[in-house]
Amino acid sequence: MKKKWLPYLLVSPYIIHFIVFVAFPVLFSLVLTFHEWNIISPMKFKGFSNYIKMFNDRMFWKSITNTFKFLIIHIPLQIIISLALAEFLNQNIKLKGFFRAAFFLPVIVSGVVVTILWQQLFGFDSGLFNRMLVSIGLNKVGWLTDPNIAMGSIAIMATWKNVGLYVILFLVGLQTVPPHYYEAASIEGANHWQKFRKITLPMINPTIFMVVILSTIGGFSLFIEPYIMTGGGPLSSTMSSVLYIYKQAFQYFHMGYSVTLGFFFAMLILGVVVIQKKYIEQGDD
Amino acid sequence: MLKHIYIYFLVLLVGCNSPNDQKDNTLLYWSSNNRGEIEFSEYFVKQWNNKEKTKIKFQPIPEGQSSEEVILASVVGKTTPDIYANMWQGSVEMYAKAGVLVPLDTLDGFTEFIKARCTKKVLEEITSSDGHIYQVPWKINPIMTIYNKRLMSDFGLSKLPSTYDEYFKAGKKIKADKDNDGYIDQWVGYTAVKVIWYERLMNFYPLYIAASDGGALIKDNKAAFNNEYGVGVFRFLQELYQNEFYSKERLTAGQDRFITEDIFTKWIGPWEIRHVDKFKQRDDFEIAFYPVQVPKGHNGPVYTYSDPKNIVVFNTCKQPQNAWNFIKTLIDKEGDKKLLEITTQLPNRKNLETDSIFKEYFESHPKMKTFAKQANYLKGVDNSEVIVEVFDIISQEYEACVIYNKKTPEKAMEDAEKAVNNLLKN
Numbered sequence: 001m002k003k004k005w006l007p008y009l010l011v012s013p014y015i016i017h018f019i020v021f022v023a024f025p026v027l028f029s030l031v032l033t034f035h036e037w038n039i040i041s042p043m044k045f046k047g048f049s050n051y052i053k054m055f056n057d058r059m060f061w062k063s064i065t066n067t068f069k070f071l072i073i074h075i076p077l078q079i080i081i082s083l084a085l086a087e088f089l090n091q092n093i094k095l096k097g098f099f100r101a102a103f104f105l106p107v108i109v110s111g112v113v114v115t116i117l118w119q120q121l122f123g124f125d126s127g128l129f130n131r132m133l134v135s136i137g138l139n140k141v142g143w144l145t146d147p148n149i150a151m152g153s154i155a156i157m158a159t160w161k162n163v164g165l166y167v168i169l170f171l172v173g174l175q176t177v178p179p180h181y182y183e184a185a186s187i188e189g190a191n192h193w194q195k196f197r198k199i200t201l202p203m204i205n206p207t208i209f210m211v212v213i214l215s216t217i218g219g220f221s222l223f224i225e226p227y228i229m230t231g232g233g234p235l236s237s238t239m240s241s242v243l244y245i246y247k248q249a250f251q252y253f254h255m256g257y258s259v260t261l262g263f264f265f266a267m268l269i270l271g272v273v274v275i276q277k278k279y280i281e282q283g284d285d
Numbered sequence: 286m287l288k289h290i291y292i293y294f295l296v297l298l299v300g301c302n303s304p305n306d307q308k309d310n311t312l313l314y315w316s317s318n319n320r321g322e323i324e325f326s327e328y329f330v331k332q333w334n335n336k337e338k339t340k341i342k343f344q345p346i347p348e349g350q351s352s353e354e355v356i357l358a359s360v361v362g363k364t365t366p367d368i369y370a371n372m373w374q375g376s377v378e379m380y381a382k383a384g385v386l387v388p389l390d391t392l393d394g395f396t397e398f399i400k401a402r403c404t405k406k407v408l409e410e411i412t413s414s415d416g417h418i419y420q421v422p423w424k425i426n427p428i429m430t431i432y433n434k435r436l437m438s439d440f441g442l443s444k445l446p447s448t449y450d451e452y453f454k455a456g457k458k459i460k461a462d463k464d465n466d467g468y469i470d471q472w473v474g475y476t477a478v479k480v481i482w483y484e485r486l487m488n489f490y491p492l493y494i495a496a497s498d499g500g501a502l503i504k505d506n507k508a509a510f511n512n513e514y515g516v517g518v519f520r521f522l523q524e525l526y527q528n529e530f531y532s533k534e535r536l537t538a539g540q541d542r543f544i545t546e547d548i549f550t551k552w553i554g555p556w557e558i559r560h561v562d563k564f565k566q567r568d569d570f571e572i573a574f575y576p577v578q579v580p581k582g583h584n585g586p587v588y589t590y591s592d593p594k595n596i597v598v599f600n601t602c603k604q605p606q607n608a609w610n611f612i613k614t615l616i617d618k619e620g621d622k623k624l625l626e627i628t629t630q631l632p633n634r635k636n637l638e639t640d641s642i643f644k645e646y647f648e649s650h651p652k653m654k655t656f657a658k659q660a661n662y663l664k665g666v667d668n669s670e671v672i673v674e675v676f677d678i679i680s681q682e683y684e685a686c687v688i689y690n691k692k693t694p695e696k697a698m699e700d701a702e703k704a705v706n707n708l709l710k711n
Contacts, residue, residue, distance in 0.1 A: 040360050040383040116537055125470060125534045134466050145478075145533050147689070230535070233480035233684055235691065250354065251482070252674050253379070 033260040038253035050260035060261060062236055063244040064268070066151060070240065071219045073155035078215050079208065082163045086170030087196075100171075104164035111161065111224040118157040119144070119229050144230055147237040154225045154238055162218065166211050173207030174200065209280045213273055220269050241265050311340045312608055317352065317371035317594075318345035321628035326370070328623065329615055339607045346371070360385050360599075367602035368612060370423060374411065374593040375666040375673065381419040382670055387598040387605045388417035395609055402616065404635045406499075410665050411595070420595040421612055422633040424624060426554035427659045428491040428590045430578070431561075434571035436549050446473070446550075448581045449521045456530030459549050473530050474550040475542050480684045482676035487552055489683055490676075491590040492518040495577045499588040499664040502675060508705035510679070511698040517580050519694035522687040533688060546570075552577055554592055555656045559629055574655045591663035593633060618642045629653065631660055671708055678704045 033050055035043040054060060085103055089096060106114060121128045122143035130140040143153040181199050190198070201208075222240040226232055232239035232247075245265065249258035316326040323345050330343040346369070349355035353376060359365045360380065380386050389395045395418075399408065403422050411420050432445065446455040456473035463470050477484040494500065496514035503509055525531040532542075542548045544564050561572050576587035596615070598608045614620055618640070621632035625646050631653075637643060638657040647654040666672055679701050686697035 038379070038383070039357065040380065040385060119535065119537050120540070123534055123536075123540075125468065125532055126540070134468070140468060142533075144535055231479045231481040235685060235689055236480075236681070251677070252671075253357075 029259045029263065032256050033263055035256045037255045039255055040253075043256070046256065050257045053257060054260055054264060059236065059239065060241070060244060063239045063241040064265075066237065066239055067220060067222060067241045069151050070155050070158075070222055071216060073152055074158055074219050075212060075215045077155065077159045078163060078166060079211055081159060082166035082211070083170050085163065085167045086174055087200075089167065089171055090174045100168075103167045106161045107164040109161075112228060114157070114161050115225050115228040118160075122153055122157075122229075145234055147233075147235040150230055150234055150238050154222070154229065158219075158222070158225060162215075166215070169207055169211055170204065173204035177203040205280070209277070212276055212280065216272060216276060217269060220265075220272075310338060310604075311342050312368060312602065312604060312611065313366040314341050314343045314368040314611070315346045315366040315370070316343065318348070319628075321630075322371070325624060325627045328627070329611075329620065333611055333614060337607075337611075339604060339611075341368075341611055363601060365599035365601050367604070368596065368598055368608050370596040370612075370615070371594050372420065372597050374420065374422075374595055375669075377411075377420045377595065377597065378413060378668050378672070379670040380597070381413045381415070381417070385600055386419040387600050387602060387608075388419055389421060389598065389605075389609065390418040392606055392609045394613075398613060402634045407633060407635075407665075410668065413668060420597050421616060423594060423596045423616060424628075424630045425591040425593050425633045425660060425663060425665075426556060426630055427656050427663055428487060428552050428554055428592060429574040429576055429656065429659055430550050431543065431553050431557055431572055431574050432550045433543070433546060434573055435569055436546060440549065445575050447575065447578060448583070449517075449578055450581050452521075452578045453524065453528070453530065455549070456525065456528060460528075460530055469529050469532070470547060472532055472542075472548050474525075474552075475532060475534075475536070475548045476552060478533050478535055478684075478688055480680050482673055482680045485676050485680050485683060486590060486592065488522065489518055489679060489687075491552060491577045492521065494588045494590050494664045495579050496583065497588075498585065499662070501667050502679075503667045503669050503672075503705070503709070506709050508675075508702040508709070510705075511702035514580075515698050516694045519683070519686050519697055521578070521580075522683075523690060523694060526688055527690060555629055555631065555653060558652050572652070574652060576659065586662045588662040588664055589659060591633070591660075591665050593665040595633075622646065625653070631656055669709075674708055675705050678708065 032043070034045060034047060036046045036050075037043040089099055089103075093099070120126075124130060124140060124142055124145055127143065129143060133140060142149060144150050177200060181203070182195055185195050185199060221242055223242040223246065226238040226240050226243050227246070230238045232243055241261070242265075245258050245261045248254045248261060314326065314330065316322045326343050326345075330341045334340050346352050346355055349358070352371060353373070356365070356369065356372070356376075360383075365385070377386070389399075399418070399421065407422050408418075411422055412418055430445075437445075440455070440459050442455055442458070444451070446452040452473065459471060459473045460469055461471040462468060476488040490502075493502075493510065493515055496517055497512070500512075500514060501509050522531075526533060536542065541564065543551050544561065544566065546566075555574075558572070561570065577589055579587055596612050598605050598612075602608050615624075616632065616634075619642075621634055622642055624630060624632050625643065631637060634640075637660050638647070638654070643657070647657055669675065682692070682697040682701040686692045686694055692700070
């Protein structure tokens with residue numbers, strides 16, 4: 001008799017955690033998408049009006065476009081740089097431990113601190129980057145004030161912040177490639193690029209897949225950088241979807257609407273990740 | 286969502302201070318967490334607790350991203366304090382409509398006291414749409430133009446630039462490339478360029494109030510700012526940026542171009558007096574204040590934004606009458622004098638400049654006297670539960686028109702009016 005309830009007892013911490021922190025919030029949020037609620041007043045049933053509003057909300061669609069712009073710059077940049085650095089660290093170089101720590105350091109620094117630091121570097125009049133440009137006779141760049149450049153600047157900063165993590169992942173991937181593959185290729189007369197192209201890349205494909213997925217999910221959740229650096233400007237060019245959802249929820253207290261946007265956005269991320277997975281698996285074949 | 290998790294935790298954190306933990310004869314009082322207001326609150330709580338049966342437990346508002354977020358979390362978690370001092374006037378209507386505040390005009394002695402303390406205009410401003418009063422007008426920080434006295438003579442300015450035209454002329458005179466790198470690095474002024482709504486309380490809004498002699502943004506549930514004053518303010522600010530009299534730089538909190546003497550003026554409240562004293566880099570750095578700029582031909586006194594912060598009593602309070610009795614001690618004449626002395630903030634009371642009790646203070650603090658004079662010509666914010674969204678809409682148009690010159694002032698104002706009317710209709 002005792003043994004019958006014991007398994008339930010053992011899994012109960014997880015079940016309780018799941019119900020309280022996952023199942024209930026998800027179900028409650030789903031119910032909320034059909035309501036208007038400002039947190040402090042009673043909810044009002046609104047049918048599908050939040051969904052209709054979402055499809056007509058130009059700023060929301062702009063925020064999605066902005067997020068994709070960020071991903072298009074950020075993901076390739078992140079993969080190329082982290083792979084190049086991992087390749088560098090995979091060689092027999094001096095101070096390997098120092099470089100590993102140095103590349104990883106930005107990952108553990110608070111996002112807010114990094115953002116404030118880069119905001120000063122990007123400053124138009126007094127920022128270090130523009131001072132350097134002027135000192136070599138080039139024009140200043142509106143890193144955060146030019147609507148065509150601001151999202152790119154944020155992508156550069158986010159890449160610097162996160163690249164250390166992916167360097168470690170790629171390094172692990174590179175170290176799983178059997179060295180005799182390279183030895184055999186060398187005997188056959190393959191050069192560095194051919195070895196990288198024909199051996200390294202196929203062998204670390206699972207790592208590339210993981211990095212792409214993690215970067216995509218991380219990129220979709222772009223929030224701190226535009227929130228602190230630009231507030232979504234200039235001209236809404238850095239208004240990411242998460243920042244817009246946050247504004248709807250915690251600035252205007254449109255909880256029902258923000259949750260509707262959140263649900264749609266979660267489905268969008270799921271769709272993108274599934275497509276990426278299929279595409280990379282096809283490449284693998 | 287991280288933010289959701291954050292607010293849940295904030296609710297839990299704030300819940301640790303649940304008023305349910307208080308004894309029945311203890312009231313929980315939250316103030317702002319700046320040093321001056323903590324000292325001010327501690328002084329009065331001590332005085333009260335020495336005399337009264339009902340005790341006050343004081344604590345600064347718990348740490349959070351912003352005081353608004355902490356208050357919201359405490360309302361959601363039903364862990365509000367009994368008394369909260371430092372509520373932005375614009376936030377009160379939303380809480381009043383949600384029924385979480387005590388209508389103070391139902392308490393004995395409130396109406397008489399507040400009528401004796403405040404002007405009719407302030408009373409109209411704080412009266413909710415249901416006719417009740419849910420906030421005690423407490424303190425104000427009028428927005429004025431600060432200027433660097435020494436730079437004025439260095440730049441050869443014979444008079445303070447008080448109108449838009451004079452300000453442009455000063456801008457032309459002051460604009461300079463000091464290090465000869467081909468870029469301007471000295472300006473007539475600076476104001477925040479971020480698109481976040483509250484930044485407009487420091488530039489567009491005081492200028493609009495000044496031009497319109499205290500005009501409203503919303504009237505009869507419709508946008509009321511698309512007029513010659515609103516358009517004029519957008520044009521004034523747009524030209525400042527177009528002519529490079531102002532920089533578009535996004536400065537971080539640590540960067541202050543007024544302190545580094547790269548700008549001559551900025552729009553700011555009296556808190557800047559202490560800030561300049563603390564951070565000035567040379568002993569002959571002298572400052573003074575004057576009203577914000579107005580269009581040419583403007584007659585009469587210049588109004589400005591008062592930045593009002595008020596006191597509220599939450600409906601979780603079991604002894605609202607006692608709460609009001611305590612609040613009275615903070616805002617009677619002696620309380621207001623202490624507020625001035627300890628926090629360098631002005632009480633929101635009539636005849637501040639002429640009242641004999643404050644005379645000595647203003648004589649020894651002439652800069653504060655300028656603000657006391659300005660206190661006769663103030664406006665807070667319109668009573669609307671969507672006032673933040675209204676400012677946000679204006680802010681979006683401000684950025685497009687003023688900063689990036691993508692729209693004419695007329696078009697930007699028209700678009701803002703349409704969006705606000707649409708918002709108010711729903």
